[in-house]
Amino acid sequence: xxxxxxxxxxxxxxxxxxxxxxxxxxxxxxxxxxxxxxxxxxxxxxxxxxxxxxxxxxxxxxxxxxxxxxxxxxxxxxxxxxxxxxxxxxxxxxxxxxxxxxxxxxxxxxxxxxxxxxxxxxxxxxxxxxxxxxxxxxxxxxxxxxxxxxxxxxxxxxxxxxxxxxxxxxxxxxxxxxxxxxxxxxxxxxxxxxxxxxxxxxxxxxxxxxxxxxxxxxxxxxxxxxxxxxxxxxxxxxxxxxx
Amino acid sequence: xxxxxxxxxxxxxxxxxxxxxxxxxxxxxxxxxxxxxxxxxxxxxxxxxxxxxxxxxxxxxxxxxxxxxxxxxxxxxxxxxxxxxxxxxxxxxxxxxxxxxxxxxxxxxxxxxx
Numbered sequence: 001x002x003x004x005x006x007x008x009x010x011x012x013x014x015x016x017x018x019x020x021x022x023x024x025x026x027x028x029x030x031x032x033x034x035x036x037x038x039x040x041x042x043x044x045x046x047x048x049x050x051x052x053x054x055x056x057x058x059x060x061x062x063x064x065x066x067x068x069x070x071x072x073x074x075x076x077x078x079x080x081x082x083x084x085x086x087x088x089x090x091x092x093x094x095x096x097x098x099x100x101x102x103x104x105x106x107x108x109x110x111x112x113x114x115x116x117x118x119x120x121x122x123x124x125x126x127x128x129x130x131x132x133x134x135x136x137x138x139x140x141x142x143x144x145x146x147x148x149x150x151x152x153x154x155x156x157x158x159x160x161x162x163x164x165x166x167x168x169x170x171x172x173x174x175x176x177x178x179x180x181x182x183x184x185x186x187x188x189x190x191x192x193x194x195x196x197x198x199x200x201x202x203x204x205x206x207x208x209x210x211x212x213x214x215x216x217x218x219x220x221x222x223x224x225x226x227x228x229x230x231x232x233x234x235x236x237x238x239x240x241x242x243x
Numbered sequence: 244x245x246x247x248x249x250x251x252x253x254x255x256x257x258x259x260x261x262x263x264x265x266x267x268x269x270x271x272x273x274x275x276x277x278x279x280x281x282x283x284x285x286x287x288x289x290x291x292x293x294x295x296x297x298x299x300x301x302x303x304x305x306x307x308x309x310x311x312x313x314x315x316x317x318x319x320x321x322x323x324x325x326x327x328x329x330x331x332x333x334x335x336x337x338x339x340x341x342x343x344x345x346x347x348x349x350x351x352x353x354x355x356x357x
Contacts (some may be wrong), residue, residue, distance in 0.1 A: 005352060010264045018257050025249035032245065032294035039291060039312030042297050046313075047306045071321040078328035085335040130302050131325040135324045154350070187297035202302060221324060230330045235338065 002162050022092025051198040052128040052207040060133065061213040065175035068071060069177055069211075072220055079224040088230045100152060109151015116144040124218035128207040134214045145226050149233060166223050173220025180209050180216075248289030255282035267335035273330055280326050284319050291315035308344040 001009075029035060047057040060068050101109075124137030148159035181192040189195060197207025205211060255278060262275030291312030299313035305355055341347050 007265060010261070013320055014257055014260060018253060021253040022250065025246060025253060028246075028290065030245040030288055032246050034291055034293055034312060036291070036312060036314075039299075039314045041311055043310050044307065046300050055300040055301070055313040055322065057317045059313050060320060064314070064317060066322060067357055071301075071325050072347060074325050075328045078325070078332040081332045082335040085339050098352055129302055131298070133320075141322065156321075224328060228328065230333070231335070234255065 010227030010240075026041045045142060047201060049196060050207055051201040052210055053201055054130060054133070056129055056131075057133045057214060058210060060135070060205070061210045061217070062192070062194050062207075065213065066179070068217070069181065069192065072174055072177060072217065075224050076170065079170070079227045082228055082231050084236055101153070106152050109147055113144045113147040113151070114200045116147060117141060118173050120144060120218075120222070124203055124215060127214040127218075128210050129202055129204070134217025135221055137220040139225060141218065141222040142229065146229050149229070154233060157233070158230070161226050163230075166230070169219050170223035172228065173218075173223060176216035176218070177213055180212055184209070187200065248285060248292075252282045252286035252289065255279070257286060267350065269340060269349060270334065272349065273333045273337065276333070277326065277330050278321075283322065285323075287315040287319045298330050 018238030042063060043055055044061060045053045047053060050058050050062060052058045120137050120139075120141035120143075122137075123132035123140055124134055127137065131203075145157065145161055148160055184193045184195050185191055187193075187195050190208075190215075194210065195210045196210075196212065198208045199206040199211075208216075258283065259275050259277075262278065263272055266272040266275060276350030291314070293311050296311045298308040299310040299316065301308065301310075312349060337347055340352065344352065346352065
């Protein structure tokens with residue numbers, strides 16, 4: 001099919017699709033007047049039933065925990081896929097181009113990276129209480145490592161992120177999530193049913209298994225993103241190698 | 244204008260799809276795909292929005308305060324993180340295509356194998 005024919009065909013079908021979607025949207029409740037019962041029920045029962053104040057975290061790691069497990073497998077598979085694809089063609093003899101920045105930039109970078117890492121830990125730890133959680137905090141933690149590369153050099157970045165440690169963190173995160181589900185099965189409840197001691201709402205140790213799954217997710221998201229950074233940075237270091 | 248957020252979601256989806264169909268570069272195609280995906284965030288969040296309601300986090304407000312739907316927010320949250328990882332996978336695939344076939348134009352790929 002020629003390019004013109006394809007775009008012509010697309011124009012006709014896109015007009016139809018847009019019309020269909022607008023028609024569908026007009027059947028939705030007017031913006032701000034949503035009356036779906038499920039979310040409102042969760043809002044009312046989650047704080048007393050699960051002792052968490054962040055209901056979004058309760059939904060992610062408890063009420064819809066199986067869904068999140070699926071998402072984590074997608075994340076895991078995508079990161080492994082990137083590693084597999086990019087490692088295959090890499091020439092191991094290629095020289096590494098290592099850019100060394102000034103001492104002032106390095107010092108400021110290390111300071112920011114340390115602060116960012118602590119912020120990430122805090123975002124993960126307070127997942128059941130305030131906005132944040134494993135997914136958001138994991139990305140913040142990974143960006144602290146990216147900052148080490150940006151302000152410093154590739155060698156110090158790799159020293160901080162050894163492949164074995166990253167693989168271990170990635171596997172542990174996903175493994176803990178899966179095993180917690182199996183333990184709840186062994187206790188005679190449904191898969192990923194919350195069984196931990198619920199603690200006091202508003203404290204760090206609240207929410208039972210929500211806390212455990214939250215930290216496991218933070219670990220896995222951090223490791224997956226660091227792996228992605230490493231693989232793409234490795235490409236950059238190789239392709240920009242001086243002749 | 245109470246349907247404007249939904250219209251925005253439709254617009255993002257269609258404009259992203261247009262980019263995917265007419266793209267001449269695989270990297271551009273992946274970016275268009277993420278634009279399409281962002282329409283789902285807008286749609287989910289605007290469906291769950293409730294007028295004069297707070298975030299579904301009851302750390303500072305009393306329980307029972309009117310709050311927006313937490314379920315669509317949870318769906319969006321996981322979607323954002325996983326979407327980035329999948330985009331990275333697609334970009335890695337594009338790099339492989341460039342290395343093996345020397346082009347990132349989808350049309351040229353079609354001619355090679357057609």
